[in-house]
Amino acid sequence: MKRATWILSCLGMLAFSADAMSVSPEQERLKSVQAVQKKYPDIKFEDYVYGALAFSADAKAQYDNMMAFPPFESEIDKGRALWETPFRNGRHYADCFPGGGKNVAGNYPYYDETMKKVVTFEMALNQCRTKNGEAAYKSSDMNTMGLLTAYARTLSDGMLMNVKVKGDGALAAFESGRRFFYQRRGQLNFSCASCHVGHVGEILRTEYLSMLPGQATHWPAFRGGDYALFTLQRRYSACNQLVRAVPMEIGGEEYNNLEYFHSYLSNGLPLKASVFRK
Amino acid sequence: MEKPIAIVTAASLSLLLAATFMSAARAAAPGPEPSGQELAFDNRKGNCLACHAMPGDPKAVTSTNVAPPLVGMAARFPDRSKLYGQIWDATRSNPDTAMPPFGKNGILTDTEINKVVDYVYGL
Numbered sequence: 001m002k003r004a005t006w007i008l009s010c011l012g013m014l015a016f017s018a019d020a021m022s023v024s025p026e027q028e029r030l031k032s033v034q035a036v037q038k039k040y041p042d043i044k045f046e047d048y049v050y051g052a053l054a055f056s057a058d059a060k061a062q063y064d065n066m067m068a069f070p071p072f073e074s075e076i077d078k079g080r081a082l083w084e085t086p087f088r089n090g091r092h093y094a095d096c097f098p099g100g101g102k103n104v105a106g107n108y109p110y111y112d113e114t115m116k117k118v119v120t121f122e123m124a125l126n127q128c129r130t131k132n133g134e135a136a137y138k139s140s141d142m143n144t145m146g147l148l149t150a151y152a153r154t155l156s157d158g159m160l161m162n163v164k165v166k167g168d169g170a171l172a173a174f175e176s177g178r179r180f181f182y183q184r185r186g187q188l189n190f191s192c193a194s195c196h197v198g199h200v201g202e203i204l205r206t207e208y209l210s211m212l213p214g215q216a217t218h219w220p221a222f223r224g225g226d227y228a229l230f231t232l233q234r235r236y237s238a239c240n241q242l243v244r245a246v247p248m249e250i251g252g253e254e255y256n257n258l259e260y261f262h263s264y265l266s267n268g269l270p271l272k273a274s275v276f277r278k
Numbered sequence: 279m280e281k282p283i284a285i286v287t288a289a290s291l292s293l294l295l296a297a298t299f300m301s302a303a304r305a306a307a308p309g310p311e312p313s314g315q316e317l318a319f320d321n322r323k324g325n326c327l328a329c330h331a332m333p334g335d336p337k338a339v340t341s342t343n344v345a346p347p348l349v350g351m352a353a354r355f356p357d358r359s360k361l362y363g364q365i366w367d368a369t370r371s372n373p374d375t376a377m378p379p380f381g382k383n384g385i386l387t388d389t390e391i392n393k394v395v396d397y398v399y400g401l
Contacts, residue, residue, distance in 0.1 A: 194376040
């Protein structure tokens, strides 16, 4: 039985990588969802946001318990204080976004035609800072940018991911993110897809491998026994290091393009920021 | 002319002695010179347990189901070089495999792969 599943998964991966080159972003997304549905017909699409937890009722129950009273609530409150404290000119982050910042995060990243690059939600927060005379935060700084997003993104909880790829520049950025996801790298020769497409739902020593669709919906996450804050790009860096590949710069163009591709592949799934992960 | 040669010989002799001594010490105290089993388990080395169960070895603790379990290896790989080749570079038999090319990418040395092969043959 296990053997059969394993053979199926390899076939699926072959089919996937062979013709992924020529398809549109939407076809790419549908294929990636259908591949998971075919391998795990009992898991509901909405539940892909739970990632590895979707494969283990026990782990999911523990998660639900913890999320009833998140032990990292005080960290989210620190983010709230950052969000609510006015800039020196008296204006607020809320003034930079439609709806005071509610239900916006699912529109990010987007491709900015004037700047000719992908803009993440973190970059939009920084644009808000610099426009109001404040210095930008470093995207890699979990104590400033990380905490700020831990609150700011909760304002979009429940919004469906709604990333758009239109025009040649956008398509090229999407394509560069897609290539990053499928490219093998490092001494161990893994691609992101080796684990999160080819062996999705299988157990790597002790860990179930989460599915690509849904992976971008719930950041930042608080991880492990000390609830360390991880933005999505810090998680990229951790996965690169897991396979002994050189991590890229958090907030740099490679990861921004990857996040663009990755978020598009989560389209249609509900956002829920600041959750627990192992 | 004779003296330098004598010195070189003495030096290499003492090196040889030191090496022999060290390997004897290592054999006595497990650790520095890992066994095939240790290389297969160690997540900085073979890390085979990340992807393969080994039902024949009760010490092989893993929940994985990523790859087929390593069982009955001697019967299934009568040709030792095939098994060696799979570990050296698994992409040769399947370009899409998730299994790292241990030899080709220098994750394990030749000697280490041979030890792993010896160990896996016993499974």
